[in-house]
Amino acid sequence: MNNENLRYDILKELFNISVGKAASLLSEIINRRILLTVPNVETFNLNNKEFLLDNYLPKEIDGALMVSSISFHENLKGKANLIFPAQKMRTFINLCVNEDNSEMNFTDIDFDIIKEIGNIILNSIVGEIGNYLDLSLDYTLPEVKVYSRPSFSKNIEEDNEYTHLLILFITFVIDETEIEGVIVVNLTLSSLNELMKNIDRIEKKLYE
Amino acid sequence: MNKIPYEILNEISEGIIVLNEKLEICFWNSYMENITGIYKKDITHQNIYNILPNLNTNYFNKTINDVITDGHKMFFSAAMHKDLVNISKNYNLNLKISSFEVNQSKLLLLEFIDVTNQYIQINRLKDYVQELYQVNKELKEKEKVIRNLAYYDQLTGVANRALFYELSEKFLSNAKRSNCLLCLMFIDVDKFKKINDTYGHEAGDNVLIKVANLLTEVTRDEDIVARYGGDEFLILLPYMKSKNCESIISRIFNNKNKKINYNGNEINISLSIGISFYPNDGDNIDTLIKSADHAMYIAKSRQGEDNCFYSA
Numbered sequence: 096m097n098n099e100n101l102r103y104d105i106l107k108e109l110f111n112i113s114v115g116k117a118a119s120l121l122s123e124i125i126n127r128r129i130l131l132t133v134p135n136v137e138t139f140n141l142n143n144k145e146f147l148l149d150n151y152l153p154k155e156i157d158g159a160l161m162v163s164s165i166s167f168h169e170n171l172k173g174k175a176n177l178i179f180p181a182q183k184m185r186t187f188i189n190l191c192v193n194e195d196n197s198e199m200n201f202t203d204i205d206f207d208i209i210k211e212i213g214n215i216i217l218n219s220i221v222g223e224i225g226n227y228l229d230l231s232l233d234y235t236l237p238e239v240k241v242y243s244r245p246s247f248s249k250n251i252e253e254d255n256e257y258t259h260l261l262i263l264f265i266t267f268v269i270d271e272t273e274i275e276g277v278i279v280v281n282l283t284l285s286s287l288n289e290l291m292k293n294i295d296r297i298e299k300k301l302y303e
Numbered sequence: 304m305n306k307i308p309y310e311i312l313n314e315i316s317e318g319i320i321v322l323n324e325k326l327e328i329c330f331w332n333s334y335m336e337n338i339t340g341i342y343k344k345d346i347t348h349q350n351i352y353n354i355l356p357n358l359n360t361n362y363f364n365k366t367i368n369d370v371i372t373d374g375h376k377m378f379f380s381a382a383m384h385k386d387l388v389n390i391s392k393n394y395n396l397n398l399k400i401s402s403f404e405v406n407q408s409k410l411l412l413l414e415f416i417d418v419t420n421q422y423i424q425i426n427r428l429k430d431y432v433q434e435l436y437q438v439n440k441e442l443k444e445k446e447k448v449i450r451n452l453a454y455y456d457q458l459t460g461v462a463n464r465a466l467f468y469e470l471s472e473k474f475l476s477n478a479k480r481s482n483c484l485l486c487l488m489f490i491d492v493d494k495f496k497k498i499n500d501t502y503g504h505e506a507g508d509n510v511l512i513k514v515a516n517l518l519t520e521v522t523r524d525e526d527i528v529a530r531y532g533g534d535e536f537l538i539l540l541p542y543m544k545s546k547n548c549e550s551i552i553s554r555i556f557n558n559k560n561k562k563i564n565y566n567g568n569e570i571n572i573s574l575s576i577g578i579s580f581y582p583n584d585g586d587n588i589d590t591l592i593k594s595a596d597h598a599m600y601i602a603k604s605r606q607g608e609d610n611c612f613y614s615a
Binding site for chain 2: 120123202211218
């Protein structure tokens, strides 16, 4: 296996452990069987080409996106976005509160539910990044917004502060329903390099 | 602890609890006193789980642990934690948990945010949407009834004169565009006045209903059967390939059900039919009706029952 692949495999493994913890917490809260997995991790250099979110989301679903975002600062600067198709989130909210609502207009109550879920999942991801950089990250509770697909991609590209993206594919299985989404973490080049350096250290330990 | 910040927290319109690392209550603000009926003086230094036992769940413990060790901020929504957060039946509360440090000791801040108004408003909106849906449904049904009243003959259920004109104009334009024939039949019930006079108006009405049903039955789906007035009916036959209407006329005249039973009397129905064609007999609907009407009179003037005449 080449070095680059191994590096991403280690990252994937680390994130799977942390989302696994998030899943068990969510599972206890809503009293349903929940599985969260990160089947793939990629990085993206915004300087090289245009970021097209559609390449990372399931093709068969159109429409709006529901995005929970947290920003972290001080020791490490970045922004993490948990993105799911809004249509799928409606199913998910219904499962959480045992309702059968097909309305695509989200109320403040729905947003609060997404805020709680986003909080748990993003805590696990960003917390893991902090752990492996050996940094304590300070961040707020997620802000939840509904975006159209192009406007969200544009939003990510316009944030000039960050040059790199860490992209985590995330699969959410709740009872029999599967929801595919993506987590996009905006990072500066130095933060990403720092993260990769720490992964390399873990890799070295594997050979010791 | 400094008294001033606590006095400020007492003025805040959300429930505030401050706990130490052992989860003992250090502060409980006035808003908490209001919504729980539990007073700070009675519970200071007591463990939070003794006072709010619903919080004592496995996941809440884990969360509190994360907040203390990693400094995570956590959020529990009122919708997902009806039992956990809703310490009072009348309130829907979101809960935010964060930690802060004072004199090197960690404290936990629990903020209960009242979202009851949101629930009330959303429920009101849901009721309103439901009401609108009902009103809309009723309006649509009424609209359908009104449309039926405006376009269909109430006695026989076939198209009335207004609908006939509306549809026939469309078929005529279509025939003009595509150089097709259009056939118009003017049908009159023979001796209708005599039927009314002999058996009464109810029998007459039954005859009209029977004729309308019969004409509808023998025509194609795209043909229009209309009651023109009194005992007069019109049939518009678009997309005709030739000026031969024999098969439909035969289906009308030879129909076995061309009679009614009224109070034990069998009343046979005889019809006179006049036929006109676009383009030969006129290039507008009124002229075509006039030509067919004229042909019908010629048919009626003939001897015997069930006569038909083609306009010249």
